[in-house]
Amino acid sequence: MNYCLERKKSAYLEEVIRKIEDKNKNEVEFIQAVKEVLYSLEPLIIKNEEEYRSNALLERLTEPERIVSFRVPWVDSKGKINVNRGYRVQFNGSIGPYKGGLRFHPSVNQSIMKFLAFEQVFKNSLTGLPIGGGKGGSDFNPKDKTDFEIMSFCQSFMTELYKYIGQDTDVPAGDIGVGGREIGYLFGQYRRIRNAYEAGVLTGKGLEYGGSLARKEATGYGLLYFMREMLSANGHDINGKTVTISGSGNVAIYACEKSQQMGAKVIAMSDSSGCIYDENGINLEIIKDIKEVKRARIKEYLKSVPSAVYKENDGDIPAVYTIKADIVLPCATQNDINLKTAQLLVNSGVIAIGEGANMPCSNEAIEYFIENNVLLAPAKAANAGGVATSALEMSQNSIRTFWSFEEVDKKLENIMVNIFNQCKQAADEFEYGINYPAGANIAAFKKIASAMIAQGVI
Numbered sequence: 001m002n003y004c005l006e007r008k009k010s011a012y013l014e015e016v017i018r019k020i021e022d023k024n025k026n027e028v029e030f031i032q033a034v035k036e037v038l039y040s041l042e043p044l045i046i047k048n049e050e051e052y053r054s055n056a057l058l059e060r061l062t063e064p065e066r067i068v069s070f071r072v073p074w075v076d077s078k079g080k081i082n083v084n085r086g087y088r089v090q091f092n093g094s095i096g097p098y099k100g101g102l103r104f105h106p107s108v109n110q111s112i113m114k115f116l117a118f119e120q121v122f123k124n125s126l127t128g129l130p131i132g133g134g135k136g137g138s139d140f141n142p143k144d145k146t147d148f149e150i151m152s153f154c155q156s157f158m159t160e161l162y163k164y165i166g167q168d169t170d171v172p173a174g175d176i177g178v179g180g181r182e183i184g185y186l187f188g189q190y191r192r193i194r195n196a197y198e199a200g201v202l203t204g205k206g207l208e209y210g211g212s213l214a215r216k217e218a219t220g221y222g223l224l225y226f227m228r229e230m231l232s233a234n235g236h237d238i239n240g241k242t243v244t245i246s247g248s249g250n251v252a253i254y255a256c257e258k259s260q261q262m263g264a265k266v267i268a269m270s271d272s273s274g275c276i277y278d279e280n281g282i283n284l285e286i287i288k289d290i291k292e293v294k295r296a297r298i299k300e301y302l303k304s305v306p307s308a309v310y311k312e313n314d315g316d317i318p319a320v321y322t323i324k325a326d327i328v329l330p331c332a333t334q335n336d337i338n339l340k341t342a343q344l345l346v347n348s349g350v351i352a353i354g355e356g357a358n359m360p361c362s363n364e365a366i367e368y369f370i371e372n373n374v375l376l377a378p379a380k381a382a383n384a385g386g387v388a389t390s391a392l393e394m395s396q397n398s399i400r401t402f403w404s405f406e407e408v409d410k411k412l413e414n415i416m417v418n419i420f421n422q423c424k425q426a427a428d429e430f431e432y433g434i435n436y437p438a439g440a441n442i443a444a445f446k447k448i449a450s451a452m453i454a455q456g457v458i
Contacts (some may be wrong), residue, residue, distance in 0.1 A: 010045045013038055023429035029334060029359070033118050034062050036363050039444055040438035043430050044404040058082035061445075064114060065089040072138055074153040077146050087158050088136035088164055088172075091117035095450040097168055098134030099124055099387060101175030104153075104182065108139045112205040112334070116175075119358055120387070121378040122444035128417045129391040134170055136161070142177045154185035161186075162193050167200030167397070171392045174204040176333065179250065180216070184209075200397040203390035213452055214395035214408040215386075220254025220356065221409065222385015223329065224262060225416035226377050227354045230436065233424060234375055236351060239263030244325040246270050246318060248291050248298050251356045251383065255329050256284050270321045270332070271298040274312040275320035277350040278305060316340050324348045329358030346372045355379035370435050378437035380444065381419050389414045 038045075038058065039074030045052060052058060063178055072084045087110065090098045100120040103112075113135050121133030140153055163243040164170060173182055183204045183452035190201055207213065214221070228238050231364035243266045245252045256266045266282045268275050271291075276282075276298055286304045290296050299310050321328065321341050328350050330336045336357065337345070342365035345353070355361060359379055361369070369376045384413050389412055396402060403411075419440075426432075426446075 010049060011043050012049050012053050013042055013045050013058070016062070016159055019059070020062055022141060024111075024114075027114060029115040030057045030113045030118065033115040036359075036366070036437070037118075037122065037345070037441045037445070038062075038332070040435075040441045044442055044445065051453070052449070055457070056450060060452060060457075061092070061448070062118070064089050064091045064117065065093060066164075067114075067269045068164050069110070069112070072140065072153065072157050072160065074149070074156040076149050076152070083389050084140040084153070085140050086136070086138045086160060086293075087113045088134065088161060088170070089113045090119035090134045090164070090170055091132070091447065092121040092194060092452075093132035093364060094455060095125060096130035096132045097166075098170035099131035099173070099390065100135040100175045101134070101386075102182075102186075103175040104140045104142050104177030105138035106136045106139055106141045107333075113137060115334070116358055117308060119380050121145055121448060122441060123384045124387055125444035126381055126422060126440060126446045127384050127388040127391065127415055128418060129415075131171075131387065131389060131391050134172075136172055137175065137178075140177075142182070147181070150182060151185045155189040156185045158189040159193065162190050165190075165201055167198050168390045171200065171390070171394060172202055172273075173387070176249065180204065180206055190443070200394045203393045205393070206306055210393075210397050212389060212396055212408055213405040214404065214412060215389050216250060217254040217409075218389035218412055219251045219256070219383050219386030220256070220331070221258045222388065222412055222416045223255050223331075223354050223377070223382050224258035225385070225413050226331075226382040226420050227327070227352065228262060229417055229420040230375055230377050231352060234434065235421075235440075238327070238376075241265070241326040241351075242267055242324075243327045244268040244320055244323050245331055245356075246275075246320045246336055246360070247285055247327045247330070247357065249331070251386075252329070252331040253284065253288060253291065255331055255354075255356050256282060256287070259329075260284065264327065267300065267325060268320050270318060270320040272332075273297055274299065275318070275323070276301045276308050276310055278308040278384050280307070317344060321345060325350065327352045327354065329354045330360035333357055333359065334359040335362050336360040337365045338362045339368055341365065342368045345411060346374060352372060353377065354382055356383050358383070364414060366437055370437075373434065375434060376436060378423075381423050381436065381440040385412055385416055388412060417418055
């Protein structure tokens with residue numbers, strides 16, 4: 001991956017990547033994430049190669065500090081015993097306690113957990129807040145499970161996880177498949193086992209027991225604050241633009257909400273089966289009812305808006321990306337946009353991509369967008385609003401106070417503006433132009449590297 005520029009090669013960098021590929025042969029997502037970051041750091045690595053090599057900095061940066069894998073037995077509504085696998089990857093704690101979500105989804109494996117935790121290290125660094133990077137989850141599928149079954153699983157999961165977390169050690173939050181309901185059951189079991197009310201051990205909690213206003217909106221809102229800054233810096237205004245959003249979960253819903261507040265028209269949203277296209281603009285209240293209340297398929301939208309069109313996914317390009325729009329916000333899952341999809345989007349005239357999900361674009365797609373002057377807001381910067389607001393929730397828990405929605409939202413906006421400025425300044429410094437993914441990696445890495453070197457060989 002050359003990020004569009006011919007550059008001097010670092011022998012140290014190539015040596016580290018070969019070792020990573022050899023050591024993690026079957027971990028495709030993790031290798032992809034590491035390569036995306038390290039290649040963009042090449043000019044900085046060359047400038048500091050002797051220091052980084054003598055400290056084995058890249059080797060330590062790309063090796064998790066700790067990986068925990070455990071059995072999760074639970075009993076379903078019919079009395080049947082089920083067994084899943086749980087994970088917690090504590091990747092880098094050099095700038096604060098490990099911080100990152102829990103994902104409950106059948107696709108969860110060690111490679112995905114490691115890639116997410118690695119990305120989280122950089123994302124958390126960009127927030128400017130004292131939090132390290134981690135991630136966890138399980139191959140448990142919460143879809144179509146009863147509340148009893150969700151509670152049964154969450155209690156079993158926390159019975160093992162509690163040994164490795166704490167408000168000054170590792171602070172999980174939600175992710176795909178883990179919302180307010182799951183966090184509630186997890187926190188209840190932690191409190192039961194610990195016999196103590198340690199509110200800061202989990203974030204994304206309910207408002208009744210230590211949660212923060214604006215937390216559920218934070219990732220989607222933060223994405224749009226970043227997009228607004230990126231577009232403005234390049235002579236565009238989000239007002240009046242058309243937007244398509246892949247996904248219809250928490251991030252997608254509140255990205256849609258903030259897009260509409262900023263004057264954009266969201267014309268399509270999706271789920272794993274297909275997408276709905278509404279040329280008059282998505283009615284978000286209907287989407288919220290379908291996804292947050294009924295937990296149904298997005299196709300249900302047609303019952304309320306018969307003039308809308310439903311397009312079923314067919315082939316290797318999700319239907320939502322076949323709809324022409326100025327701005328595309330992939331808010332579903334990793335590798336949602338491959339090179340073929342990127343080519344389709346460029347040919348349709350897209351001007352900007354905002355990564356609401358983690359690593360939704362393949363490395364080849366990222367490079368293609370940049371080569372074709374499409375603005376790309378990288379996930380580790382653009383979707384950092386969620387973890388930033390989680391850290392604000394931790395602050396409120398620590399000082400035993402509660403901020404208003406407006407206070408939290410303003411802090412979030414300031415953090416996202418600062419994150420964009422960091423990305424732009426780093427990209428400018430190394431002559432990367434509009435390559436904001438490289439700018440994000442460099443800005444985050446500088447802080448992490450300094451902390452790791454200062455703390456010695458650990």
